[in-house]
Amino acid sequence: MDTLLARKTAGTLSKAGIDFVTYLPETRLSEILPALRQDASFTLVPVSSEAEAVGIAAGAALAGKGAAVYMEGTGLFVSSYNLLTVGVRYGIPLLLLVAYVGSFEDQRNSFLFSHYGTRTEGLLDTLGIQYRILESSEELEARVRGAVRMMHALKQPVALLFTGEFTN
Amino acid sequence: MIRYECFEWLAPQMTDELVVTSLSGQRVEWGHLSKRDADLNLGSMGNALAVGIGLALALPHRKVFVFESDGSVLLSLFNLPTLANLNPSNLAVFVFDNQAYSGTRISYPSATAGKTDLAAVARGAGIEHSVTVSTLEDFKKEAAAALTETGLRFVVCRIEETVGHRKITRSNVDLLETKYRFVRYLERTEGKTIFHGRG
Numbered sequence: 001m002d003t004l005l006a007r008k009t010a011g012t013l014s015k016a017g018i019d020f021v022t023y024l025p026e027t028r029l030s031e032i033l034p035a036l037r038q039d040a041s042f043t044l045v046p047v048s049s050e051a052e053a054v055g056i057a058a059g060a061a062l063a064g065k066g067a068a069v070y071m072e073g074t075g076l077f078v079s080s081y082n083l084l085t086v087g088v089r090y091g092i093p094l095l096l097l098v099a100y101v102g103s104f105e106d107q108r109n110s111f112l113f114s115h116y117g118t119r120t121e122g123l124l125d126t127l128g129i130q131y132r133i134l135e136s137s138e139e140l141e142a143r144v145r146g147a148v149r150m151m152h153a154l155k156q157p158v159a160l161l162f163t164g165e166f167t168n
Numbered sequence: 169m170i171r172y173e174c175f176e177w178l179a180p181q182m183t184d185e186l187v188v189t190s191l192s193g194q195r196v197e198w199g200h201l202s203k204r205d206a207d208l209n210l211g212s213m214g215n216a217l218a219v220g221i222g223l224a225l226a227l228p229h230r231k232v233f234v235f236e237s238d239g240s241v242l243l244s245l246f247n248l249p250t251l252a253n254l255n256p257s258n259l260a261v262f263v264f265d266n267q268a269y270s271g272t273r274i275s276y277p278s279a280t281a282g283k284t285d286l287a288a289v290a291r292g293a294g295i296e297h298s299v300t301v302s303t304l305e306d307f308k309k310e311a312a313a314a315l316t317e318t319g320l321r322f323v324v325c326r327i328e329e330t331v332g333h334r335k336i337t338r339s340n341v342d343l344l345e346t347k348y349r350f351v352r353y354l355e356r357t358e359g360k361t362i363f364h365g366r367g
Contacts, residue, residue, distance in 0.1 A: 020225075020226065022222075023173070043226075044223065044239070045225065045254065045320025046250075047246075048246040048247075048249055048251070049244075049246040050251050051218075051243060051244065051246070052216070052217075052218040052221075052246055052247050052250055054245075055215045055217075055219045055221075055222065056218045056219070056221050056222040056225070056250075057219060057220020057222060058215075058218075058219055059188075059218065059220060059223040059224075059225075059226065060221035060222040060223070060225060061222075062219070062221050062222070062223065062347070062350065062351055062354070063181060063222070063226035063227050063354060063358075063360070063362070064226070064354070064355075064358065064360055064361075064362040065226045067222075081214075082214070082215060083217075084217050085210075085215060086212065086219065089212075089343065090210070090343060090344070090347055091344060091347060092347075094260040104253050133335065152364060155363065163232040
């Protein structure tokens with residue numbers, strides 16, 4: 001992801017009401033971290049596992065924060081238990097910002113990730129988590145706005161899977 | 169030390185502190201002794217500490233207590249280095265360590281029944297105030313300090329494996345009711361809307 005798109009993504013998240021982001025860095029979208037850090041309205045929380053990224057964001061959401069979890073697609077597999085027990089069963093609005101590694105449109109797709117990528121949507125379907133795929137920056141504002149609205153309406157985690165242009 | 173006796177002493181001391189509980193007998197006993205809207209029963213293993221961290225970060229002016237068990241902490245050991253580095257000064261973690269996986273029908277030793285010392289693990293992760301207590305008097309000292317002082321505390325409470333919680337009639341409250349009760353309490357006490365509805 002280039003710097004300009006990273007800044008646009010951070011600004012879009014802020015505008016949509018996201019102000020608390022837990023994260024485990026990865027390779028595709030990591031440029032958003034300095035962009036988020038430059039905006040004092042965000043609380044950024046580095047973690048050691050996507051599993052706790054979900055729990056920490058859930059605690060913040062219960063306290064009224066607009067909470068998001070930024071992770072690589074592999075993190076969905078790591079955190080699936082936590083997403084189900086805390087996010088889905090307990091019903092907590094969370095925005096999952098997922099680098100859709102190993103997807104068909106992943107510009108850096110490799111043998112290492114394709115097995116995860118081709119199962120990512122199936123995992124979200126199994127967990128009952130609604131999601132949308134973003135391939136182009138033109139979709140960014142509408143997708144983020146829609147996802148945040150939906151997570152509050154459902155009181156459930158909602159995922160945005162970033163691929164295509166976002167993975168350059 | 170008996171966990172129920174710890175809770176019998178602590179429950180009446182609580183005022184506006186937030187409490188997060190995980191699974192096992194501790195949530196049953198705490199739920200029996202404490203009927204506060206500020207109690208959040210998660211009903212799952214390996215999540216309470218992370219949720220407590222999130223609450224503590226989002227509400228730095230509120231005191232947050234997390235009641236964990238040895239099995240639950242062992243399931244999510246990655247919480248400890250994260251907690252150490254975040255170091256929220258308004259969080260107190262009490263791990264009720266009965267050295268067993270002690271569910272409704274089972275009792276099997278956990279790693280803390282063997283060589284593992286959770287307080288030492290937490291210290292190694294970087295949590296400075298990480299101690300073990302094994303008497304009710306020492307528990308009272310740590311709990312009283314957690315109520316009145318600031319600073320992250322990680323207290324491993326070595327307790328006997330007891331089955332008293334199995335005799336307590338379980339609450340009929342659904343987890344979603346617990347969540348809404350807790351969130352509406354925060355809305356009242358924090359003066360803000362958290363969950364929007366349309367009636």
